[in-house]
Amino acid sequence: MKGASAITVEDFNALIREELPFAWEQGFRVERLVAGEATVRLPVDQAHLRPGGTVSGPAMMGLADYTMYALVLSRIGRVKMAVTTNLNANFLRLPAPRDLIAEGRLLKLGKRLAYGEVTIFSQGEDDPVCHVTSTYSLPPRGD
Amino acid sequence: MKGASAITVEDFNALIREELPFAWEQGFRVERLVAGEATVRLPVDQAHLRPGGTVSGPAMMGLADYTMYALVLSRIGRVKMAVTTNLNANFLRLPAPRDLIAEGRLLKLGKRLAYGEVTIFSQGEDDPVCHVTSTYSLPPRGD
Amino acid sequence: MKGASAITVEDFNALIREELPFAWEQGFRVERLVAGEATVRLPVDQAHLRPGGTVSGPAMMGLADYTMYALVLSRIGRVKMAVTTNLNANFLRLPAPRDLIAEGRLLKLGKRLAYGEVTIFSQGEDDPVCHVTSTYSLPPRGD
């Protein structure tokens, strides 16, 4: 599925700032975007930390959802109406109080549904803290 | 599974304020708590709204996770170390820009795992906007 | 969602025998079918039993899938092309070596997707042995 993304990182960021400002304010930042693959960072600060210094589950689910949206747009370009229909998160380890790195990969892009997986790591560690699969429903398009 | 909750709403709220202040600030409020069942409200304001006036997916997943935590504590009392291992959210309809009401029900309380479901409604509507299943891992206890 | 089913039990059985004979041979039998709700029995014999006398996980997943198909057809009538896109099974207790009873309920019927839940019991017991959620993709139709 590799190849140039159908949307640039700059255009994706601009879309988020305009259309989903609350997501932009969460701090998610796309670091890499090719067709069907994305890397997204969540800079972790106090607002995302639970007691004991770990990142909250909802923050990780938000990061995964954001990454899936980038994955979908990397294949079909700027589409506002793609919506999440399923997000299944498995929490594997308590994350360290460091930035989270999400690695996403699209496994299917159909006419009506897109499906992918997102693996989340604490920066600098090998074992994932969270593994997410997700389905998006796509608006009708010309293909 | 019905019967008196193993934790009162007041004690649950106090636990959240002390231990999970960021969750308290999200505005989730337990309205009903019996053993194995809970109703939780998310008063919806601008911060939770997406463009078009609907509530964001991560806000609904946070509400479901909060409801599951209340369900678990309704059976085993004040336990800080219960952690989410799985949260599977299915988004069924776009929510209205109104308060969300989560109705939770525990389907299993084992020695090591608890499992339940949470159905989320826009206030005053019959058809659910989101359906969540979730598993919590429980700390060793005396039973 | 209650009301008369869009397909009778007899027509559903005939459809399965003709189109999905391997499912018919599993022994699944619809016992109740109204619009959006179904009860399906799996008579348990030696072929479904694991050592220790419990029913195998795949047999329960097959029962849940069959129940979802009945739920979908209870609302839209005889449609061959509905296909499962997701089936999420949570195994809660080891089933007894007795018939399994699946209680299904449709939570959404959209234009393109149907979503429901199936709770499976060992006959005569109150606590479920398995809880399944599932999504079907629907063929384009005239409504």
Place this chain on the structure above:
Amino acid sequence: MKGASAITVEDFNALIREELPFAWEQGFRVERLVAGEATVRLPVDQAHLRPGGTVSGPAMMGLADYTMYALVLSRIGRVKMAVTTNLNANFLRLPAPRDLIAEGRLLKLGKRLAYGEVTIFSQGEDDPVCHVTSTYSLPPRGD
């Protein structure tokens, strides 16, 4: 996670034949087993085919469950009491009427839970037909 498997393919096969004969009769065959990774084949014959010549969903879920069991035993050795607690299957494409190849990978091995993913392909094709995530509950052990 790579390294020698804690159980040989021969010992795994022997365990299945003795303890889970109905699974052995399904025809699943482990082709590769290292610590935390497995390849399992389902030779497809008429019994697994749906009308139109594709493999049934329950057959794919059975294959995924079998692969997860091999993954778990590849790390902890011969343990009869590991049980599936969750299996989440996403059906991505209709499989061809050819053998199915399952590629499994363990993402977590904890004291009480193991979690992994299984990607299923029609032999000779690049795009997966099914993607499964699954959790096993492990018996207490000495580590």
